[in-house]
């Protein structure tokens with residue numbers, strides 16, 4: 699079993715937070731503080747990210763979902779959890795919900811995709827990281843993550859700096875392996891078999907995973923709902939109050 703770094707805070711129903719590519723569990727600092735008022739919030743670093751174990755060699759999204767399943771089995775001790783994944787975390791959520799639904803009470807897939815019709819941008823990104831390290835893609839990544847208007851505020855500028863530092867701490871080989879896993883996803887069929895109540899969240903200003911990708915997931919996942927947030931790719935960072943309110947409203951509505 700891969701050793702995953704985790705933080706657990708608060709008390710109540712368990713909410714597991716799964717972060718984006720090139721981030722770590724601190725991506726959730728704002729949202730976790732709000733959720734921990736009434737929930738037991740468990741956030742973790744994916745393998746090859748943050749303070750979790752680095753594993754040499756290729757990785758698939760199913761490997762990341764298996765890591766999350768092992769974590770839930772150990773930490774939740776049989777209690778199904780609310781699983782919230784953003785971007786790559788949302789891809790883990792899709793894999794987990796199709797293969798291990800018994801572990802989940804609900805699933806939230808935010809700013810994510812079920813498939814990339816064109817893998818060429820991922821090949822370019824991988825080549826850039828091979829040549830220049832993660833620093834070579836840092837500026838572009840942060841520009842996709844937050845809206846310029848938010849970054850122009852003192853709070854947004856601090857968030858942008860924190861995210862950039864997070865990305866720069868990510869090991870290049872682990873980042874490349876994760877990009878390969880992201881580029882290869884195809885949940886278009888398995889999403890039709892997700893039996894868990896599902897909320898899909900789209901950022902209206904998200905150019906990395908535009909709202910059309912969220913609409914495609916909602917069309918595939920039985921009974922799923924779509925909500926939108928006026929934010930770029932890391933909606934939970936830019937709008938933590940709006941993001942967590944959507945989660946709470948969704949859970950209350952069931």
Ligand SMILES: O=C(O)CC1=CCC(=O)O1
Nearest residue numbers: 718719785786842880906
């Ligand atoms: O890094 C990006 O540009 C967008 C992204 C796709 C999957 C993920 O986690 O982030």
